[in-house]
Amino acid sequence: HPLYGFNLNLADDTHQEYPAHNIGLSWTSNLTDSDGLVDAIREASGLHGAVPGLGMNISIGSGDLLLVAEYMGATKRFHPKDLAFREKGALPGASNLEVDCLFHLAGKKAHLAMAWQYTREALAMALPENRYLAMLAMDIHEHTTLSLEYAHDRDYPEKDGGTGDASNVLTLQLAASF
Template sequence: MKPSALATAIALTLTAHAIQASDAEAAPAWYQNLEMTGLIEVETSYIAPENDPSTSDLVLATAELGIRSKVHAWVEAGITFLYEQDVTDLEVDTAFVTLANAAVSPLFLTAGQLYVPFGVYDSNLVSDPLTLELGETRETALQLGFEQQGFAGSVYVFNGDHNVDGRDRVASWGATLGFAHEQADRAWSASVGYLNDLGESDTLQETIAANRVSANAFDPTVSSDPSERTGGWTAQAGARFGGLTLIGEYLTAAEDFDPTSLAFGTQGARPAAWNLEAGYRFSLFGRESGIAVAYQGTREALALELPEERWALGWSITLFEGTALGLEWAHDRDYATRDGGSGQSANTVTAQLAVEF
């Protein structure tokens, strides 16, 4: 007896559902491998310059949403969206794919838009350290690294925005090597890094491009692209003893920049930045709290609008799980008038409410 069209359709439908059910049992649903994280920071600040009127503001300093997925035992992918009021429009901050399996090999390969491992930038304060302002670098890069018995290192390559001598190619690279050790009541770490073109850092990239465009407007023979790369070095060390944390980091250009790209006075600048910080964690009213003090500074970074010297003092307390309140006072001193600065100082008080989930 020949089956009817309706019976055939019902049979096919039941078979399809059976296959789907079998697949669902064989592998977990895609959403079971997803991990979502978020960060919201609201800040209010009061700035009192030495000889100018004071100002104040209230901003959504950070709105960040991250999604990661363990696609396979060897494959992890992630994407982060970021918005910073008055600083960064909503954008894809990072998006990457990592091939790694620590149970089989210490090696890993990461490709995508990421912050290359040049500098560590640890801090217990509300504001970012001056080392980050100088050296943080986000690029679409290919990174090959390893992690083994406390040691970690990697090399990476990318095609920067600066076409040196007009050549558009993957010619920017860097490397980092570090060691970290942690016990129940103490930990320490140290690392060094090199980037063959410090001019590709987020801050320097914009400044150099603007400087060369301005120079080209007055002298058409000046190229809008640099004629050479200027490398940079960074070194970091940190330690924790109980509630006490110590941080030290130094970042510098390896040589002078072309004066057309970045100048200090009449010469090419060799910018540098450092951060020395001490923090202490303790319990206050049954809640985790901490204080931190830092001395930061820069050298030949006037063109980047960074202060020559900064003292900062901060306090934070965990209000609820994932929720913290932070307060910070910072005293900045500008470069001297003989160097082209104002020689003035400014005090900034910042309060931050942060929620991480």
């Protein structure tokens, strides 16, 4: 299946750390070519048709505060042999709601973010149904950032084929950019 699409993004960049306003719309002719789905597709060599995808995002920033809302999902169901959910073709989607704040900590530039991520019919992609995130990052040296991230995941319920379990991950990262 040929792959084609478009991405339209409008931003009001007022030379702040965050753009004041941003809105975007994207469409792709075939979600099965995306990185997250390639491994989840059961019979990649014999797909039963392309599945288009639609994405939308909006962000509103003011000074050091940014609010973000994003969605990406299939516009039609997958064939059940390609990607299934509850014994029928999946109609996967994912959304993200996020609040970011920039500030100074101990005289260094810092970043605090909190987010809620939700997926629909994405169990076959090994994604949780709900994820709650909190992240604190600080520039500790020029081009060097130290960050701490906490994620709480809740799997799909057993009735949907998941475990219903929750998991927690704490990540400490030192990153240098060149």
